[in-house]
Amino acid sequence: MSTIVLATRNAGKLAELQHLVAADDRLAALEVVSVASYAHLEDVVESGVTFEENASLKAHQVARETNLPAVADDSGLSVDVLNGCPGVFSARWSGRHGADQANIDLLLAQTRDVPEHLLTAAFHCSVVLAWPDGRSVAVAGRVDGRLTRNQRGDNGFGYDPIFELPDGRTMAELTADEKAAISHRGKAFRALLPQLVALMS
Known part of the structure; x- marks a missing residue:
């Protein structure tokens, strides 16, 4: 059995990667654990200016x-009209890490006077x-959409209730399975699977 460590304490992220690995017969001998299994590890300071830099620092x-x-x-x-912000500051856009509602409220206030056709955005x-x-290898996933004026949906987290997909639903209106199939993280994790297969050979 080979082991890889997922650099997160987020049980949802761990479950998502474990599910993808379990669904691939070529990875049957791969165990995915989180940093929560290693009590001595300290959290990594995310000082990068891009998503890839922060992921690289942690990995x-x-x-x-x-x-x-x-x-x-x-x-x-x-968000395009905000020159890519909140970007790497998404989780702490309002000043406090993980304050989802405060982050949404601030972003809606900042884009209140922006014409709807300019509210294009993407999850990365x-x-x-x-x-x-x-050594390292990097992969990425992206979902394009636009911001809404009001929150819709009770599923998901973060900015999901104000991120509208081309089909007119917000990310928070999707089922967990629908979101996993199209999400930016799901796309990136699926892009990583060939690298994990290579790791096992």
Whole structure:
């Protein structure tokens, strides 16, 4: 059995990657664990200016400290009229990390006077697989849409209630399975699977 460490304490992200790995027969001998299994590991400071830089910082530090291959992701929302912001600051846009409602309220206030046709946006996710020897590979996923004026839907988290897809539904109006099939993180994790298969050979 081979092991990789997912550089997160987020049980949802761990379950998502474990589900994708379990569905691929070529990865039957791969165990995915989170950094929560390693009590001595400290959180990585996300000082990068891009999603890929932050994912790389986390993956490389965890790979070095565990001496195992490590996977990390960084993701967020970019709004075109705000020059790509909130970007890497998505989780703490309002000043406090993980304050979803405050982040949404601030973003809606900042775009209140923007014409609807200019409210284009995208969710981005970068995933990096790093080895203890310093090698790494990066993949990415993206979902395009636009901001809404009002929140819709009760599923998901973060900016999902104000991110409208081309089919007219917000991310928060999708079922968990629908979201997994089209999400930026799902796309990035699926793009990583060939690298994990190569790791196993």
